[in-house]
Amino acid sequence: MSTTEFQLIDAAVEAAGAVAGFWAASAPSVRSGLLRGLASGLEQYQAALVALADEETGLGAGRLNGEVARTAFQLRGFADEVEAGVPYQTIDDQAAAGAPPVGRPRLTRTHEPLGPVAMFSASNFPFAFSVLGGDTASALAAGCPVVVKTHSGHPRLSRAVHEVAQGVLDGMNLPGGLLGLVDGASRAAGLHLVAHPQIAAVAFTGSYQGGTALWKAANERRRPVPFFGELGSINPLIALPGILERDSEALANTLAASITQGTGQFCTSPGVIVLLDHPASDRFVAQLSAALQPIKTHRMLTPGMRNGFDAGVAHLLASDAASQVFEPLADSEGPAPRLFKVDAKAFIEDANLREEMFGPAAVVLTVESIEQATAVLHAIGGSLTATLWGFEDATDDTRALLRAARQIAGRVLFSGVPTGVAVTHAQQHGGPWPASTQPQSTSVGYAALQRYLRPVALQDAPAWALAQQGAQP
Known part of the structure; x- marks a missing residue:
């Protein structure tokens, strides 16, 4: 991998890092508006994008149109979650007088977005697990910018979808750093992205060999970060x-x-x-x-x-x-x-x-x-x-x-077959090793946004601090 390619990755991550604080503090209306705008943008250019996707993947227009519908559906679904206050929810335990353990200060459990997420596109779902797929949608809903690593199986489609997304961001006067894109099929490119000190979490769907290499890299960093990897399954x-x-x-x-x-x-x-x-x-x-x-x-x-x-x-x-x-x-x-x-x-x-x-x-x-x-x-x-x-x-x-x-x-x-994964609140797409690296999390369904939120308890916080968190009991 060339020095220039490393510099492009660094630039994308640094742009995401520069807007991470802004996006973490963003209001529900702004986040949900972006997610709905991305869904509409995908649909607006659907015909051209599907044709390009079919050219690169051979999956067929019928399958790919269905995948666009799913991708737009889950973007809007995460917008609904944001509008319902899910990423902002708090648990508030009021202060109680007396000596411990009965007596206690006021504790308010809130959530902090992790920060920039490195997302590795999957080969087999060029829309639903790629630039605007579930990992991106859930991270943006949680308040995290995303840097997408394209897959070598559909690089032109990835760039085209990213261009659509940048148009939506521009139209909403939102910074382009909220959704970065990096090319490069090499192992070195992926490892460099995972190792960047401003990356706060990694989402990966792909092979066992590639996933375990990146998982090790995420854990060998000076400051390890969560690695949400789906590594394959024999079902x-x-x-x-x-x-x-x-x-x-x-x-x-x-x-x-x-x-x-x-x-x-x-x-x-x-x-x-x-x-x-x-x-x-x-x-x-x-x-x-x-x-x-x-x-x-x-x-x-x-x-x-x-x-x-x-x-x-x-x-x-x-x-x-x-x-x-x-x-x-x-x-x-x-x-x-x-x-x-x-x-x-x-x-x-x-x-x-x-x-x-x-x-x-x-x-x-x-x-x-x-x-x-x-x-x-x-x-x-x-x-x-x-x-x-x-x-x-x-x-x-x-x-x-x-x-x-x-x-x-x-x-x-207990009936039917496992191919086909519904996007719902109850869905669980992840399993014990080697199916995934974080079996307590899901990459499909609305619980996926919890991956990118870290609990923070505020003790005896003043009203302004709770308001700054957007806390909604």
Whole structure:
């Protein structure tokens, strides 16, 4: 990376740092006005932006228009949160006379925005997890400026969206430093951004390897900062024999569509299917194979991702513990779907068999017992989601598996498939390591803004200090 590129990163971060105090003290009307303006700006230029996004990613106009709608929706949703006073909320404990522990001073719990946030765009969501995506929206709502690191999979789109955003800022007479943009695909660029002393937090969605390198850098700083990283997930799905006896063909079709959606390039794509040894499970695998094999996929987002997927397939083909369920058809624009059977005992014992294949593929494990199914979940260790089909009745078995699923996943589904993440107050998109670095936080949903707020207790504060905080009990 050149000295000039370092200087551009420094300039963007310093511009964010210069306006951090102004934005932390900004009124709800100003913050919400910006978020709504950004949503409208995105919609105003939607046709041109979608065309550019499709050219760079190949995701298709239908998918990309839907993603713009989601991005605008969550920008307005965070504006609603700001107008409801969520980032300004306080808890006020009035003073009580007497000796401790009954007696106490007045304590007012408030929140302080962390400061400039470095946000790393994701490859697979060029709108919803990029320049104006959920990380940016939640940070701005919390009162933090943002410096966006573009992704090499859609750099021209990132620059175009940033230009739209700068137009909105100019139109509202707000400083451009509230939303900076830095290019550079190199590892050095990312590390330099994370290491900048004015960066106060980092948001990342991407690979395990890239995320862990940046996470280490954030913690090795002289002054470590929070790193909110989503590092990938294999999203186990358990289907009990009872539901497969009732509706296996429809479930197989639904699952096949989920595995191949977006050519499998979803962080919530179901990658591990756990079945009990039962005739209904055998029939389900045959139906899933029939549904998967003919599906045509579009090209993957980058050549590197395609190479990674091919390497994952080659690894399983070379493993004595794995076998192909069906012979894949010829590749279309993207890779042909793949389905493997993997020995459950080997899966539990060998971490190499649990690596994410980011693409249209899944593995099937046939377990001998509920205890072995539970062991599979614990071996996975951390996942964004876990899906449980056929858990309508409370039994010792369903209770045990639900407990294991809750321990390893951020979101547990009892119907449907995990691809598709609703933007709501109750959403949790994050899970224990290695799914994310901060499992107590979410990167989707309105609780995401809490990541960028630090609690501060004010003791016996005068009225003017509470007013300066914008405190709203």
